[in-house]
Amino acid sequence: MKSKPETSSFVPSPERMRQHWSHLCSTIGERRAGSAGDAAAAEYILDQLRQAGLQAVHGESFPCVSVHEAQADLAIGIAGDMKPVPARVLAGSPATPGGGAVEGELVWIEMPEQAERLFQPSLRGKLVVLFGPTPTRADLHQRLVRCQPAAVIHVDDRLPFEWVKDDGVYPAWVRLYGMPPTVTIPYRAAWDLRKSGATHARARVNVQLKETTSHNLVAEIPGRRPGLPVVLLGAHHDTQCNNTGADDNASGVVALLELAALLAQTEPLRTIRLVSFGAEEQLSVGSACYVGAHRGEIATIGAVLNMDSISSPLGHHWLLRAGTVAFGKWLTRELAAAGLDTVEQSAPIPFADHFPFSAFGVPSVTLMRPNMNSGMRWQHHSSQDDLSNVSVEEMARVIRAIATVTSTLVAKPKWPFTRGLVPDQRAETARLAQELFGLRTAGARSPAKRPPPKRRE
Ligand SMILES: [Zn+2]
Structure with missing residues (x-):
């Protein structure tokens, strides 16, 4: 009888993890989708997957719009002087006309409670400060x-x-509805700006975009029963602009490479597929392209375990679960048994690479480690997300648990959970998949035999 690897056999190597991390964040640095750093990371990851002995190692390219240059200048008028305010371009923003400066009255809108004050023509030609989230409803954005x-x-x-x-607006909305020139400023700068009583400002946004390609990087540890649906382990290798993304998401890639090394030593019943996605920071573009390109074989993907931003020294491990309650319960219990306690979240979240899979009913999770009560990471998408703010020890704990759970999953010919989403997730997932990714689903229904409910006309 083939013996299953013991939990204790998965011992992540801190040296290897540090080496991957250092290469991705120090040697390469920023890995904005479609940039030279993105390409260098892709090359490194493919090389490491080959060295770990994985099979069918390859890249799958997809088109992406890359920010070639983005520069913002903002100044506020106080007592006849123009005082500069640190600002950056919000991803998706167009340039101000001709890349020149625009000047006008400042209008403060506190979101979301003042969203109703977004009406023309009272705001035309003015500089609107949005305090709070940018509109998260398409009608408000429009x-x-x-x-x-x-x-x-x-x-x-x-x-x-x-x-x-650094952040951005859904690419689909920018494509469909456009976007005003938009900059983002630090919270504290906004605080001072408000206190200054300044009534007008001047802004200049210069953006140059490039139509290019990015890559999803794929490798496999072949199973002994290739006919069984595979377990897909995922992460994304790109970053936002202006940071090296040590946590978001070099951590996920380092985990993926370490899992490759550990799991390559096993002989699983089911195939383990590892995918490092590109262009996640543009809203899961790489994973949506992967799902789009492999839609005909989506039934061969049994489950997706995705890792994104998992290395905070202090924090809470979140399990963003898309799938049945039984799937969530099983996974939560198995992870806990392997030493990783998690908090389950079951609302559909389109900002992670498991989402496009879930739209087709694949049981999918993203493991994430927020470090603030709001579910955010304080260093998120900023220069603070560097190697000084990650924990090798915490990551080792995550990797050990995921290796253990994955090896359990791939050893089983049958799983104690089914495909499909819970009814609460179904309609919202289908709506988001269509609106944000152009992925048309059958309501993310499980491929069960029951016929769709008849519509009464
Ligand atoms: Zn991320």
């Missing part, structure tokens, strides 16, 4: 575009710090 502000200044109220956080 309304903001129709207001034709000269520029929008965004303040992320979840992170009350002195540094700028």
Whole structure:
């Protein structure tokens, strides 16, 4: 009888982890989708997967729009002087006309409670400060575009710090509805700006985009029963602009490479497929392209365990679960038994690479480690997300648990959970998949035999 590897046999190597981390974040650095850093990371990851002895190692390219250059200048008028404010371009933003400066009255909108104040023509030509989230409903986003502000200044109220956080707007919305020139400023700079009583500002946004390609990187540890649905382990290797993404998401890639090395020593019943996705920071573009390209064989993917930002020294391990309650319960229990306690979240979340799979009913999770009560990471998408703020020990714990659970999953010819989503997740997942990714699903219904409910006309 073939003996199953013991839990204790999965011992992650801190040296190997440090080496991968250092290569991705120090040698390469920023890995913005479609950039030279992105390509260098892809080459490194493929090479490491080959060295770990994995099979069918290859890259799958997809088109992506890369930010070639993005520069923002913002100044506020106080007592006749123009005082500079640190600002960065919000991803997706167009340039101000001709890349020149626009100047106008400052208008403060506190979101979401003042969303109803977004109407034209009162905001036309003005500089609108959005304090709070950018619109998360397509109709509000469209309304903001129709207001034709000269520029929008965004303040992320979840992170009350002195540094700028890089973020973006859903690419699908930018494509479909457009976007005003938008910059983002640090919370503390907004605080001072408000206190200054300044009534007008000047902004300049310069953006150059490049149509290019990025890559999903794929490798396999072949199973003894190739006919059984595979377990897909995922992470993403790209970063936002202006940071080296040590946690988001070099941590996931380091875990993926370490899992490759550990699991390559096993002889699983089911195939283990590892995928490092590209362009996640543009809203899961790489994983959505992967699912789109492999839609005909989606039934051969049994489950997805994705890892994103898992290395905070202090934090809470979250399990973003898309799938049945039984799937969540099983996974939570197995992870806990392997030493990793997690908090389950079951609302559909499109900001992670498991989401496009879940739209087709594949039991999918993203493991994430927020370190703030809000579910955020304080260093998120900023220069603070560097190697000084990650924990090798914490990551080793995660890797050990995922290796253990994966080896349990791939040893079983039958699983104690089915495909499909719970009814609460189904409609919202289908709506988001269609609206944000153009993925048309059959309501993310499980491939069960029961016929779809008849519609009454
Ligand atoms: Zn990420």
